[in-house]
Amino acid sequence: MKLNKNHLATAILALFTSLGAVAQTSPQAGYFLFPIKPGVRNYLSGTMGEIRSNHFHGGLDIKTDQREGLEVHAAADGYISRVKQSSYGYGNIIYITHPNGLVTTYAHLLEYNKPLADYMLQKQYEKQAFDLELFPEPGQFPVKRGDVIGLSGNTGGSGGPHLHFEIRDEKDRLYNPLKYKFTEVIDTTPPDIFSIGITPLNIHARVNNAFDRSEFRTKEVGNNYSLTDTVFAHGLLGLELQTIDQLDGAANKNGTQEVTLLVNGQQIYQHYIDQVPFELSRQVSQHINYNQYKRNGRTFQKAFIDYGNDLPLYKADERSGRMVVQPDSVYQVKLIARDSYNNTSTLSFVVKGQRPKFTQTAAKAVKKPSIDYEIIGNVLKISATDTAQTPQNIELYVNNQALMLVPSYMKNSTSVSLYDLRAGLPDSMRFCGLSKNFGIEKAVPPNKDFLFTNRYLKVLFDKQSLYDTLYLQTKLEGDVYTIGDYFTPLHKAIKVTITPPAEVKDKSKAAVYFLGTGRGRGFEGGKWEGNSITFTTKNMGKFKVMEDTKPPVIRPVVKNSSVISFKISDDLSGINSFNAWVDGKWVLMKYEHKKALIWSEKIDKSVPLSGEVILKVKDNAGNEATYTGRI
Known part of the structure; x- marks a missing residue:
């Protein structure tokens, strides 16, 4: 019996579906071939579970001798089920589906091997587009273990040549x-x-008698670590760990796969970074201390499950790994970090329970009265200085x-x-003749749709936008809108409508830009209705409507019968x-x-380029630049 192409595809798909039920939960050594230089020692620049700006690193970054063009091998038998070409993200990527139901991906490729390369090129010409994602049928591009499917590269968001x-x-x-x-x-x-x-995780908690997040440097002795001093604490606490892993022969700072927390010999928390749902990867913002990461680039992984974190990576007690410290009690704490090869390091230290107490400290020098505040979780923390001996x-x-707020400590x-x-x-608050308004306009709850409006903006929070309650503060200064602050993470986007205070001359060229903390301007876009513009964003912080009236810049680089190339840029x-x-x-332009x-x-490839050359480049504001020339 002969099978036509459709019958063959159906048969292969049915076979893979039936085998997919045994997708490996206990992986077999040797099932997958290493995709770069198999059989030869390789080095990694990235591993599973590293913390990136808004996701967990999802696989391995395999070094390619600091160059492009190494052969990339299929890790196992299967078929190419998906292929995508883009200038961002994964760049050129291939997905291979295997008989065990698993899928391997090969990203940042320089090029695809034939016949896939020809297929992609043909479709790009048919659709007249560079960015393209295709889903071939199961029997269309079968591969065998070890087949060369492409060459390694540096495309997309890659920071250097490697295979992801x-x-x-x-x-x-x-x-x-x-x-x-x-x-x-x-x-x-x-x-x-x-x-x-x-x-400290509630208003009664303290670390060394203060309602402050405290950091402690470790002291290394072999594979074991300790703290120089005993920690005195009280109440409900959350522990965080700054850890990295390095592989033999490489200086790269990789992710540590597993962290376990034991208190007095009892395990109260563990995370194991594996089987990370792709759609939840952004929740890395709650897995780490996001505020610290954004402020100074340091990655502290929480050793407790924070609110709004639905990642299935954890085993924890009824308090989700939060530690409870009682007065006059001693706690032996161990944090264990383990990598993918079971290499282990242990941090051991002692926490002693100490009841919060008020200790009065006299002013070291006469000071002018001052007052400031910050919001930590659900707690408003007010710090005040005064010339008086008694606070x-x-x-x-x-x-x-009016409420009289008594100082908790000095x-x-x-x-x-x-x-x-x-x-x-x-x-507001008053102290020694000083007054300050808080500007907290609303307590926005998580897990529900919520619409906030005031005289200059409207914000719609999706039920999955927030991880925890947001004490929302907004501001309009000149033409800059502030929504919350840059150090608050969002999971799903919020929808914002603003009406610029000054007339916008050309709305077709005007859009919303995210200002961040530096000089950068991130295009958010937006849709105009009358004098208001509505946009969606996954950022909190400062926004501004700006007009982009300048077209992109085009500079010719090469122009001959074989190839044309240009440098293109846009200033906003x-x-x-x-x-x-x-x-x-x-003509396709990559x-x-x-x-x-x-x-x-x-x-x-046999037909030379000849005749009039026209290149049109458009920016996100709709400005268009045109180049004309001849070959």
Whole structure:
């Protein structure tokens, strides 16, 4: 019996579906071939579970001798089920589906092997587009273990030549490839533990008698670590760990796969970074101390499950790993960091329970009265200095009612008063003739749709936008809108409508930009209705409507019968699209945004480029630049 193409595809798909039920939960060593130089020692620049700006690193970054063009091998039998070409993200990527139901991915490729390369090129010409994602049928591109499927490169968001290699299952969960015991990678080096952070998690908690997150540097003795001093604490605490892993022969700082917390010999928390759901990867923002990461680039992984974190990576007690410290009690604490090869490091230290107490410290020098505040979780923390020997109370106004807030403790001549915001949102405070407004406009709850409006903006929070309650503060200064602050993470986007205070001359060229903390301007876009513009964003912080009236800049680089190439750039909104024609016929232009370079690829290599050349480049504001010339 002969099978036509459709019958063959159906048969292969049915076979793979039936075998997919045994997707490996206990991986077999040797099932997957190492995709770069198999059988030869390799080195990694990245591993599973590293913390990136908004996701967990989902696989391995395999070094390619600091160059492009190494052969990339299929890790196992299967078929190419998905292929994508883009200037961003994964760049050129291939997905291979295997009989066991797993999928391997090969990203940042320089090029695909034939016949896939020809297929992609043909489709790009049919659709007249560079960015393209295709889903071939199961029987269309079968591969055998070890087949060369492409060449390694540096495309997309890659920061240097390498191959990004992933293993996923049918639910798009990301597996740790190193558990497949590749002999090409050697690791006998245990993780490093640099510091820990300890955070009070409610208004009654203290670390060394202060309502402050405290950091402690570790002291290394062999594979074991300790703290120089005993920690005195009270109440509900959250521990954080700063740890990295390094593999033999490489200086790269990689992710530590597993962290376990034991208190008095009892395990109260563990995370194991594997089978990460792709759609939840952004929740890394709650896995780490996001505020610290954004402020100073240091990554502290929480050793407790924070609110809004739904990642299935954890085993924890009924308090989700939060530590409870009672007065006059002693706690032996161990934090264990383990990598993919079971190399282990342990941090051991002692926490002693100490009841919070008020200690009065005289002013070291006469100071002018001052007052400031910060919001930590649900707690308003007010810090005040005064010339008086005895600290004075804070007048707190809630719904126009005055409350006297008694200082909780003193630290370095500063009195600290604490208030639980769940008792009511305060309007302002007074101290020693000074007054300050808080500007807290609303307590926005998580897990529900919520619309906030005031005189200059409207914000719609999706039920999955927030991880925890947000004490929302907004501001309009000139033409800059502030929504919350840059150090608050969002999971899903918020929808914002603003009406600029000044007339916008050309709305077709005007859009919203995210200002961040530096000089950068991130294009957010937006849709105008009358004098208002609505946009969606996954950022909190400062926004501004700006007009982009300048077209992109085009600079010719090469122009001959074989290839044309150009440098293209835009000073504000960014490149949106580009199209080229030679002698009236559309020509595919490939794009490498890191080099601001586009170049042609002919569908028929035997036909020389000849005639009039037209290139049109458009930015996100709709400005268009045109180049014309001849070959």
